[in-house]
Amino acid sequence: MIEILNPTLLDRARDTGALVADILHTLKGRSTVGTNLLDIDRWAKEMILDAGATSCYVDYAPSFGRGPFGHYICTAVNDAVLHGRPRNQTLADGDLLTLDLAVSLGGVAADAAISFLVGEARPEESVKLIDTTERALAAGIAAAGPGARIGDLSHAIGTVLKEAGYRVNTEFGGHGIGSTMHQDPHVPNTGRPGRGYPLRPGLLLALEPWVMADTATLVTDDDGWTLRSATGCRTAHSEHTIAITEDGAEILTLPTRA
Template sequence: MIEHFTPREIEAMRPAGRFVGEALNTLRGEVAVGTNLLEIDARATELIAQAGATSCYVDYHPSFGAMPFGKVICTSVNDGALHGLPHDYTLRDGDLLSLDFAVSINGWVADSAVSFVVGQAREEDLRLIEATEAALAAGIAALQPGGRLHDVSAAIGDVCRGAGYGVNLQFGGHGVGRTMHGDPHVPNDGRPGRGLRLQPGLVIAIEPWLMATTDEIYTDADGWTLRSQDGSRAAHSEHTVALTEDGPLVLTARE
């Protein structure tokens, strides 16, 4: 069921969005060459406790996961595209890391992701990250009252394909509210003018993700991490966005 929220309810979502944005900023600032993925998860757990928030991931067990996730943040490294399960891995110079983080505060959920290079960056990695960020910005800009949901999808897809990347449609954005994953599904490509009529009160996570030289994925032996089929690197950018009478409001903005 697709939910629409009142202005007061959207206002109540702001603390969760603000915390998620601030937490990702904090983690990005602290992660360095030599940081272990389990240290990132421990630090995220600490931030959650300090904020009085609740993780959306620990007990999360959808059909595509082999078991409950068991950690509080997704840490996808290099060819890891989505749902990276934190494990005993120490980050090396040049690793491409994506952090995906979702919590609930006072019953309201926010979800966001950021990708960056640890240490010395390769130009092709920066270009990949920039494409996801540009696609995210285009998708947010297309979220307008009276439009259609696939206007958002088409805007994302145009940027991704225009940059020379393939688009995987198995996973995309989604509704957000009292739960982390709800309706509608927001594909990362589509035809404008189609899909749900966009009305104020809709809250969705918009999340373009790309792999450098493929659009095919497989599930790692850990039962969670989705990796590029050919081993090429991946990047992921995401914000939780509310549609208001005045247009899109990014709830997880990172100052």
């Protein structure tokens, strides 16, 4: 299903996107050395419910997961990159943490992810991973607009990732979003320009470049959800929800406070 939002729903999407971004911003500030991943999940739950929103994850049970996800946010540490299921684990100095959050408010969903380093340590490869996914995300957004095609965005994202020396996994990527979290069209993190679905004003897309330092192969934890690099290398993941407008693309998941 591909949804095109009318102006009323687009306004609701802006509210949802701001909520997602503000929650992530708050959680980043609270994620310090010694923080437990289960506390991050609890804080996310409190902020989502206090806003009158609902989690897109708690009852989420796609074919690639094992039963309902059962938590309010994805927390991926170091070699974990996608669908990180919160567990009893405390953060250490230099850990690379990815927070991925999707909520629904007013009947419209928004989805975003941030990767950052905990504490004071700044491992060089980790900094590069984060920077590369952020630059790839910016390139994908810059390529978006009415008349552009999905392949244009995928090509822009993939060019940045590959030029940085990373291999690109195409099992998971960006996606359409609207009344539900995951919709068509799929947005691979590499592709050929000029191909795929043509973008129209009112379309929402969640773009999410992610990479692993030395592999493109994923393995799944025993929890049936958390996806890790097959080699144990570090990973990073950046995501924004954007709206296609008459003259380009609007980022909906920017925090409202610094």
